[in-house]
Amino acid sequence: MTNPTAAILIIGDEILTGRTREGNAHFLAGELAQAGITLRQIRVIPDDHAGIVAAVRELSGAHDHLFTSGGIGPTHDDITADAVAEAFGRAIGVRDDARAILARHYAARGVEFTEARMRMARIPEGAALIENPVSAAPGFSVENCHVMAGVPNIFQAMVAGLLPRLQGGAPLISRTWQLMVPEASVADQLRALAEAHPEVSFGSYPFVSDGGQYGTNLVTRGTEAAAVEAAASALRAAFPEGA
Amino acid sequence: MTNPTAAILIIGDEILTGRTREGNAHFLAGELAQAGITLRQIRVIPDDHAGIVAAVRELSGAHDHLFTSGGIGPTHDDITADAVAEAFGRAIGVRDDARAILARHYAARGVEFTEARMRMARIPEGAALIENPVSAAPGFSVENCHVMAGVPNIFQAMVAGLLPRLQGGAPLISRTWQLMVPEASVADQLRALAEAHPEVSFGSYPFVSDGGQYGTNLVTRGTEAAAVEAAASALRAAFPEGA
Incomplete structure (x- = not known):
């Protein structure tokens, strides 16, 4: 019995320009060791559509799991969801279940549900949502690729919801x-x-x-x-x- | 005029198991931005010979510079120098100039120059040494691949010696x-x-x-x-x- 393998893909110019010191990969590395999933690679790449598509295909094909961090927010530089959809040949659009989660969250806080916020309900076809107990906008899993936010407290909360659903092995x-x-x-x-x-x-x-x-x-x-x-x-x- | 490009390759099981939070890539990312060298990828991989050879070939081929961190110490898990030599098809052995640097350093401190320490004088043929003002054992550059230590204060000192030798571009x-x-x-x-x-x-x-x-x-x-x-x-x- 060998443990399942994994890679982590961090998406963000802010890491590569030295602006931000990445911490999500270190956090998840520790969690994966506990869960009996063997982490074989961490990769950090820029906010570039073609580059994300290629890296998602390569790393999801070579490992049992791929975890991504970053690029699923409401602004123009949040392009991860579209790139992951393309990598797996899935359509992407606003999905009713994700929209309902966001609508409920904003209504409860008296916050307007704008077009920009609607962007965070764009989910690839057939993906399973990953709960975001911090700010509602969900992550998602497409096949063996688990797409999560880059903001550290949201990333950690998503990992806590996701990991128990995955088949692990013997803890390291x-x-x-x-x-x-x-x-x-x-x-x-x-x-x-x-x-x-x-x-x-x-x-x-x-x-x-x-x-x-x-x-x-x-x-x-x-x-x-x-x-x-x-x-x-x-x-x-x-x-x-x-x- | 576009700036030269670079990748960073971090070698070490201790990062992938969550034991150590990597900081050298963040430090070098900031230095490269200042030097006008565009960092396009950071990758962390295990202490595995074949994996290091493949990653060095891929990343040095796809970028103007590749910087590595880790795996050039005296112990059995320090396998980076041999893997880089193989990646570039170079012979490797103890080199006189590197041995002389270490011999001088240990003699001045009354420390025995053991077989294990001699391992740190193994340098690929034709490589240029990178000075280590902290603990003497040098890094080296083979073609566009710059091999440095993983211990943070040594890595930073090596970067300080190396970067002024590289042709940069416009600072970010x-x-x-x-x-x-x-x-x-x-x-x-x-x-x-x-x-x-x-x-x-x-x-x-x-x-x-x-x-x-x-x-x-x-x-x-x-x-x-x-x-x-x-x-x-x-x-x-x-x-x-x-x-």
């Missing part, structure tokens, strides 16, 4: 062991441990403390709990000075 | 105008402004303030200063309530 388990020595000084022993525990992934992450001291975080990861714990025990035994 | 200029209204309420006027200023890119970024109020940042971007300023002026005139 990781154990970290921190040593206050440079990475190179543990390299040989670490390589031997990695070879002795082939079913577990060993990672080594150097850092410099605020006080300027070199340190290394050693991480064991896998989906078989017993194997990860055995590898972590061997690591602790090899480097008893860690914590 | 952006102006932001903040309104405390929901995005949908500005959509129609914004679309008209975008159509009236086709040489400038107009972005619209909704947010929710800490106090729960909806707001929107409107951004004009371009490389022609006069055009960006004219667009920003038109934006301020259309939404005088902004700041």
